[in-house]
Amino acid sequence: MSSLHLEFDVAGNNFVSAGSASDEVKKTLKMLGVDPVAVRKVAIAMYEGEINMVIHAGGGKASVDIDTDKVKIVLADEGPGIPDISLAMKDGYSTAPDAIRDLGFGAGMGLPNMKKYTDEMHIDSTVGVGTTVTMVVNLR
Amino acid sequence: MKLKDIIAALDAEVVSAEDLEKEISGGYCGDFLSFVMAQAPAGCAWFTVMSNHNVAAVAALTEVGVTILCEGVEPDEQLKAKAVGRGLDLIVTAKPVFEAVKALDL
Numbered sequence: 001m002s003s004l005h006l007e008f009d010v011a012g013n014n015f016v017s018a019g020s021a022s023d024e025v026k027k028t029l030k031m032l033g034v035d036p037v038a039v040r041k042v043a044i045a046m047y048e049g050e051i052n053m054v055i056h057a058g059g060g061k062a063s064v065d066i067d068t069d070k071v072k073i074v075l076a077d078e079g080p081g082i083p084d085i086s087l088a089m090k091d092g093y094s095t096a097p098d099a100i101r102d103l104g105f106g107a108g109m110g111l112p113n114m115k116k117y118t119d120e121m122h123i124d125s126t127v128g129v130g131t132t133v134t135m136v137v138n139l140r
Numbered sequence: 141m142k143l144k145d146i147i148a149a150l151d152a153e154v155v156s157a158e159d160l161e162k163e164i165s166g167g168y169c170g171d172f173l174s175f176v177m178a179q180a181p182a183g184c185a186w187f188t189v190m191s192n193h194n195v196a197a198v199a200a201l202t203e204v205g206v207t208i209l210c211e212g213v214e215p216d217e218q219l220k221a222k223a224v225g226r227g228l229d230l231i232v233t234a235k236p237v238f239e240a241v242k243a244l245d246l
């Protein structure tokens with residue numbers, strides 16, 4: 001399998017299209033015959049990141065590189081940024097408003113899930129400029 | 141437990157079901173989607189009262205075996221459409237979550 005590059009625009013505040021990028025990546029990985037356990041990890045981690053861009057950042061861009069040995073996901077937005085990354089990473093920390101909680105989001109478990117389901121995760125964020133989350137899931 | 145036996149035990153309304161012979165094991169109860177993605181094992185029964193279309197996305201990505209809407213909560217139109225379109229198994233029971241879990245042997 002040679003490496004494959006995918007790119008997606010993620011629309012902000014749109015919960016109907018939210019998750020379509022993750023869905024597409026999941027389908028592609030399945031089609032490539034990637035180990036189902038790894039596919040599930042990538043799908044969940046990417047969905048959480050995608051939803052965070054939808055809710056917290058007014059949308060953004062997702063780019064995914066699929067290699068024989070790993071899947072790399074980069075989620076970049078030009079949202080408000082995260083002032084305190086270690087606080088944001090804590091289980092249960094959320095700034096999601098009530099309207100978002102009514103949809104089932106806002107448990108403050110998205111970033112912890114992304115960490116849990118990936119082998120590498122890095123957040124780069126500047127307040128007022130944006131956030132870039134990079135995640136890697138190893139395939140072997 | 142087979143999906144058809146779950147449907148019978150819960151006297152459930154079927155919104156979408158592909159394979160009634162499908163085996164379901166384990167379960168998870170909850171409405172916060174990130175908790176579901178953290179905890180629900182693939183192939184399990186997910187008990188929830190959340191009825192919007194994000195439920196379909198999470199059920200698909202987490203690969204839950206069947207989503208059980210409790211308390212007679214009806215799925216909204218988008219959830220219904222997504223469940224049918226993606227071949228997700230989705231059923232509705234009048235039972236509260238606790239009663240629904242008790243009625244099953246998962």
Ligand SMILES: Nc1ncnc2c1ncn2[C@@H]1O[C@H](COP(=O)(O)OP(=O)(O)OP(=O)(O)O)[C@@H](O)[C@H]1O
Binds near residue numbers: 081082
């Ligand atoms: N891309 C982003 N831009 C700006 N802020 C973000 C971004 N991603 C996360 N955050 C901030 O970090 C917090 C924690 O994120 P996390 O995904 O863990 O929880 P949540 O999105 O609030 O709820 P959940 O993911 O459980 O539905 C968010 O509430 C938000 O304040």
Ligand SMILES: [Mg+2]
Binds near residue numbers: 048051109110111
């Ligand atoms: Mg989140």
